[in-house]
Amino acid sequence: MNKDFKIPPPSLPRPVGPAAPRLPQAGDEIDGRYRLVKKIGVGTSGAVYEGVQLSVDRRVAIKILKPGHYHDENYRERFSREAKAIARLSHTNCIALHDFGFSDDIHSLYMVMEYVDGVELFELMQSGELGFVRSLRIAIQIAEALSHAHRLGILHRDLKPENVVVGKEDVIKVLDFGLARMLDLFGDDSGRRLTADGTIYGTPAYMSPEQCGGEVDVTVHSDIYSLGIILYQLFEGRLPFDSREIVAILIKHKTEPPPPMQTPVPERLKALIFRMLEKDKNKRPKTAYEVADILRAILLNHAMRDDKMSPDVSQEIQLSFLKSEIDESREFFPDTYESQRSNEYGLQVRNSGKHRAIRAIMTGRGKTEHLPGQLLNNRYKIIAELGSGIMSTVFVAEDVEAKKTVAVKVLSADLPPEFRASERFGREIEMLDALEHPNIIRLLGHGFDLSLDRHFLVMELASGDTLDTLCEEHRTSLDLAMHVAYAVTDALAYAHRSGVVHRDIKPSNVMLVPCDDGTVSIRVLDFGLALMHAEQSRLTEHGTVPGTVAYFAPERLKGQDATTAADVYSLGVVLYTCLCGHPPYEDKDSVRLAARILKGGAAPLKSFVHEVPSELSDLIMQMMDPVPTNRPQANQVKERLESIWHHHHIAAVRVQHKGPAADPVSAWKLRRRVEPPNERAPQPTNPEVPVVSRADASDSQQFRRHETIIAQPPPEPWRPTPAMILIAVLVVVVLILAFSTLST
Incomplete structure (x- = not known):
């Protein structure tokens, strides 16, 4: 890893981004009526500035929303209707909304509110x-x-x-x-x-x-x-x-x-x-x-x-x-x-x-503002935002020194300062730096940007589809599920040996990454962010821990720390979901869903998919055992998968070899159909995942949607069975005897 990514000294000049697009700054005017004085807060929906209403020299608070929907007429109409309703609030104890608008100066929607000088x-x-x-x-x-x-x-x-x-x-x-x-x-x-x-x-x-x-x-x-x-x-x-x-x-x-x-x-x-x-x-x-x-x-x-x-x-x-x-x-x-x-x-x-x-987004605070066009540490030029999560915002960026496209994950301002300055933060970065495995998205570096007052992580940019896009449409084949199982298990076994627990294994954190030679590698995402989620839950009063309940181990629902056994449980649920087309427990109510998981007793996998080998069905059900000590370790899962692989002659599906010669493979051939280049890729299902579909890896700004189609293995050559050979021999003998009889 390049060790140049260090916290810059205080004398480092403040990076200056290009003129457009850029974030509003102190001194900017909005529609000739308001002047921004200074930024006083950043939230999920935008940034808040202290400002001045020029016509009456009144101090106001100006909330500038993220510009994503600025040109959407339908959105602007509905926003206007909502703002007018809120403006009806007229009470000593309610913040007054003075004005709102759509400004071409800042290419965003804004709200002008009463300024309150106080404390939360x-x-x-x-x-x-x-x-x-x-x-x-x-x-x-x-x-x-x-x-x-x-x-x-x-x-x-x-x-x-x-x-x-x-x-x-x-x-x-x-x-x-x-x-x-x-x-x-x-x-x-x-x-x-x-x-x-x-x-x-x-x-x-x-x-x-x-x-x-x-x-x-x-x-x-x-x-x-x-x-x-x-x-x-x-x-x-x-x-x-x-x-x-x-x-x-x-x-x-x-x-x-x-x-x-x-x-x-x-x-x-x-x-x-x-x-x-x-x-x-x-x-x-x-x-x-x-x-x-x-x-x-x-x-x-x-x-x-x-x-x-x-x-x-x-x-x-x-x-x-x-x-x-x-x-x-x-x-x-x-x-x-x-x-x-x-x-x-x-x-x-x-x-x-x-x-x-979004009903559960209750006390999440301080997500990063919109950054395209900015330059982090004079090295990483932000190109586009991929998605925001509780702990970070992910961007596509250009490493101007290495001249390559990377993913930059800017950590939330709400990451506790005592954690950011702690030895544990440094230790966890070192642990992530040490993770080098073909099935794990690699950390390339990290740094601290003074202009944002944020830490950021630099990772390789992974282009492809996450596993949930396949599971949503139909259940996966046995061959594909086996490849996913082995690749993810191999990655987990390696991480667990290194002392790293993922904590959030789910289909959207498993990616199918196309390779240059036409193969696709299976990659596991977000090891680093899971570590930091856990630390924030310890350091903050309310304990923010995002995740997907359907893949939580029962002990995690009880508030216990995540262990290697929890990762194995989650992987078991992923495999069950892949093969069945649905999780073992389902309910739209998160609380009822959690209760079902705690109770256990999922229907056996074999009862849904008869072609699954009994050994594989039993292994997956054991991985989902409610008692952590009854579950196999990741390395044991890997060994049993190898045995199942060889015993049942699982098809190799034209794969690229990524492990030792004796190991099963973890990538396979596929075809991609690329849609017209003017069609932008949708946001990834998991906003924390640095995913972008690209038609050309050298052109980081061309985002194109593609459909992943798994190629089926070629048909086996026809071979006669022993019974067929015996019948054929008997037919030949009878014909010879008959011919001899007629000749005599």
Whole structure:
């Protein structure tokens, strides 16, 4: 590996990207009306800047969305409609939306909002500076903000401490109302397949049970449940449901009652919180106004008992009651384009397929901004974004020194600083650097870019299809499944010997990579990212662990650390899925799916596919044993696969040899049909995978879609069986005898 990829010294000049496309910068003007002052935050949907409204010299916050859908007229129309609905929010505790637009100056959509100078509630909770009365006042304001929004038919869907800013005199502002709804605008269908196999991303620390279960309709009750989680955390100092594994949290939300509160708070407050956290949404408070009303009563009662309380507190609370009564008396239920009047006061807002797919993105923060055209460390020129995940964003880039195309994975800003600066980070990079195996995507280097304040990984760019694209269409042949099994097992055995556990083996992390000689190599992706996911789950409070539930080992669902046995289990599920065309356990509800996995008892593979050798079926079922110690190690799986291979004369399918002479092969011939060059490749199924279909490896900017067609083995030459030979001999003898008899 090239060892030149080091953290640059502070004196390294800031890289400057080309004029277009580029990220907005301080000093830029938008439509002659707004000037950007400085960037103050980066999120999933875009970046937030402090800005100035030039006409009135007003300080504002400007959110610039990623430019991907700027030229989509349908998207712009729907965005405009959503923004107008959110702009109706007019409440002391809701961020005001002043303006929005579509700017040719920045080639993006933008929103202009009220600027709030304050601190996130999450940071105050971490600091321990909040007392009982201050926490109550903050809780009342959040409830009042929700009550106002719900009356307008607007749900938050993503309420959490990070979306609450505490300003001067503890006046709070709730941010990002409708942001989850905005994410629906990116499409309605792309997420439906993901929910079928339980793909989830982010930490569902504040999700309601119905959100965990993927209900189609989300109501005000979900926001009330999320507020209940915040109240529990405010007064108890911890989350009610926590685990190192995301699915374990989902299960707790669905099935476990919140733990008893240990702090000495009023029983009426405890009762309210536990009522807000009821599993049955109909048992929760019917409105956020009711929650605010009870909280005000608790605060008033506390003020009357506390002699140290200032004398004007009672008047303050009474004014709060009066204000809320006035707000509550405004009985208006707007006929918004996606709302229905509910008989329980609030509005029931319909939820689209895309939101169901991203419903678990709850506290993921700080993904990298759009970077095409930028130059990292004066060496890697970003060409195009391939996809974003919880931990990173993947780009196609040109290594201008080596003059070749590579994949650059820019790590999230939310990667904990103590991890980025730790010895463990360096050790894990060294471990990944040492992984050199023909079936593992290779790490070429790493670095740190000062302009982004991000670490990044440089990997070989793999072009091809992932295994899930084949499994989705039909079950794979026995020959192909055997090749995949041996190649992935060989890679895992090698990695396990090196002390590396993958943690996320699934079809989308197994790639079919076309080679120059017409063969295709099987490659395993994302060893490095899995390591860093695990470390982040240890260092962050909420424990972000993305993954696909259908391929999780049972012990991981219980919150235990991933081991080599978990990798073997996941590979067993992959092989089962390849041969059957479906996973051993299926359910659109992630929690029910997890429960089925924990219970075990998958139908034997042989019952679905009769042509599978019994030895292979038994091996795969043993790999999926619920008890980790009952599973074979990867090297044992490899040995048994070799035995099955040779015993049953599995067809070689015109393969390229990649291992020792005695080993089975791990690549095979295929044909590719290349579509017209003007058709862009779709985004990869797994956004963390550096995949791009290219018609010409030398031209990194020509992305073309291709169809992978596995070539069938040539037919075996015809050979007579012994029985046929015996019959033929008898026929000849009879004919000779008959001819002799006639001659005489």
